Amino acid sequence: xxxxxxxxxxxxRILLGASVAIKSLINSAKNAIYNxxxxxxxxxxxxxxxxxxxxxxxxxxxxxHYIDPEIFKGLSKNKGSWTEIVYxxxxxxxxxxxxxxxxxxxxxxxxxxxxxEIFNLDIENHELxxxxxxxxxxxxxxxxxxxxxxxxxxxxxxFLILNCKKLRQEKFFAKFMDNAKKFKNELQFFDLDLIxxxxxxxxxxxxxxxxxxxxxxxxxxxxxxxxxxxxxVYSLEEIEKAKNDPAIIHYAGAxxxxxxxxxxxxxxxxxxxxxxxxxxxxxxxxxxxxxxxxK
Numbered sequence: 001x002x003x004x005x006x007x008x009x010x011x012x013r014i015l016l017g018a019s020v021a022i023k024s025l026i027n028s029a030k031n032a033i034y035n036x037x038x039x040x041x042x043x044x045x046x047x048x049x050x051x052x053x054x055x056x057x058x059x060x061x062x063x064x065h066y067i068d069p070e071i072f073k074g075l076s077k078n079k080g081s082w083t084e085i086v087y088x089x090x091x092x093x094x095x096x097x098x099x100x101x102x103x104x105x106x107x108x109x110x111x112x113x114x115x116x117e118i119f120n121l122d123i124e125n126h127e128l129x130x131x132x133x134x135x136x137x138x139x140x141x142x143x144x145x146x147x148x149x150x151x152x153x154x155x156x157x158x159f160l161i162l163n164c165k166k167l168r169q170e171k172f173f174a175k176f177m178d179n180a181k182k183f184k185n186e187l188q189f190f191d192l193d194l195i196x197x198x199x200x201x202x203x204x205x206x207x208x209x210x211x212x213x214x215x216x217x218x219x220x221x222x223x224x225x226x227x228x229x230x231x232x233v234y235s236l237e238e239i240e241k242a243k244n245d246p247a248i249i250h251y252a253g254a255x256x257x258x259x260x261x262x263x264x265x266x267x268x269x270x271x272x273x274x275x276x277x278x279x280x281x282x283x284x285x286x287x288x289x290x291x292x293x294x295k
Contacts, residue, residue, distance in 0.1 A: 001059075002116040004032045005096065006103040009039040009067075009088035015047060016259050016286070018107040019279040020271045022054055022062075025105075029060070030114040036062040037096060039088045041069045050278045065095055075180045076187045086191045089157065090176045093164035100165040106158040106250070108257050110268060113247040118205060123163045127172060127199040130155035131210035134229035136196075141229040144188040149196045153233065157192040158250055159209050172198065207234050211246035214253045215239060217265070225254065260289040 006025070010018045018038075025034060036055070043051075048064050055062050071091070072084040089104045096102055103119060123129055132153040138145050143154045167173070175198050180187070187193045195202075207230075214224035221227060221243055230239060251258055258268045259282070272280060282290075 002032045002119065003035060004103060004115060004119050005035040005037060005099050005101075006105060006115070007037045007039060007089070007092050007096070008105060008107050009085055010043075010107050011040060011083070011085050012042050012044065012047065013283050013285065014107055015043070015279065015281045016272070016275075017257055019051065019054065019275050020259070020268065021105070021107040021109050021111065022051065023271055023275065024109075024111040025115075026055060026058060026060055028111045028113055031116040032114050032119075034060045036060060037102075038062070038064050039067050039092070039095060040064060041067055041085070047279070047281075050276060053276065054279075067091065067095070072180075074184075076184050076190060082190055087176075087180070087194075089160065089191055090194065091173055092162060093167040094173050096164065097168075100163070102162050102164055104160040104162060105248070108251045109158070110249040110251075110271075111247075112249065115247075118209060118247070119161060121161070121203075121205070123161060123203060124166075126201045126203040127163055127166055127170075128195070129161040129203040129205045130157065130195070131159060131207060132156075132204050132233050135232050142226060144186075144193060146183075146186075146193065146197050150200060151196070151202060153204065154196055155192075155202050155204070156210050157189075157195050158252065159205075159248060160195075161205070206242070206247075207238055208242035208245065208247045210248060210250050211242040212253055213249055213251050213255065213258075215243050216246055216249050256289060256293065260286050261293045262290065 008018060052062050067088055069084040072087045077083050092102060092104060133156045134140055134142055134154050136149055136151055136154045176194050179194055179198050212226055214226055215221045218224055258264050
């Protein structure tokens with residue numbers, strides 16, 4: 001078995017989505033024992049206990065780490081989902097000093113495969129591994145171009161394998177913070193922009209570890225808005241592989257988060273229904289978005 005540390009960062013507003021992510025991670029485990037770490041600023045003890053119960057009677061573990069949001073005071077953010085929490089992934093190597101390598105994942109995802117194979121790839125000469133989003137040019141469609149990014153591609157930040165040892169040794173957290181201040185008025189995707197600007201050596205991992213829901217759900221994935229830039233990065237065979245056999249489904253498209261829809265994907269709805277009632281927590285924002293949702 002593979003002992004794999006994996007980190008999620010979220011606040012109490014995303015409790016339902018995080019619960020589904022954790023449950024699907026556990027359900028998909030075959031060769032992995034996950035050491036789950038949650039970095040947060042406001043999750044109450046009663047919910048910490050409920051989340052911990054999700055791994056009860058399993059070989060997995062779950063622990064919580066409070067992060068003071070004041071660490072990121074003054075950095076760019078928005079009034080919606082992208083608060084200081086988007087920067088928490090950048091501090092992971094400093095918080096989890098006992099690990100040389102960890103996985104980070106967003107929580108608006110659904111895991112379908114064991115992560116042992118991808119975790120065991122050699123990362124020694126890279127700061128991290130990530131999924132390519134699009135070509136790094138001035139004509140970038142879905143992301144902002146920065147001339148300071150010297151790489152051929154812009155990488156997503158929703159699923160990362162972090163070389164914590166290298167990131168600590170080369171003091172990358174300080175570099176992230178310096179760039180966050182330097183480019184404060186230019187950042188559009190915050191953590192994503194910072195990772196691409198700051199890390200010169202990112203190792204690409206397959207698209208199926210960030211299969212966009214639009215690619216997964218549409219009968220003809222070529223009709224997906226994101227296909228316009230994905231086709232410049234991936235072959236049709238690679239996209240079709242991700243569509244037909246995704247490791248992770250990522251809900252980052254126009255449909256919004258699945259728990260906020262009128263019609264929730266059947267597999268995701270089933271996961272919600274199997275959660276304890278105490279974790280089926282809909283915020284006012286969730287209900288408002290659900291009410292106005294088109295689908």
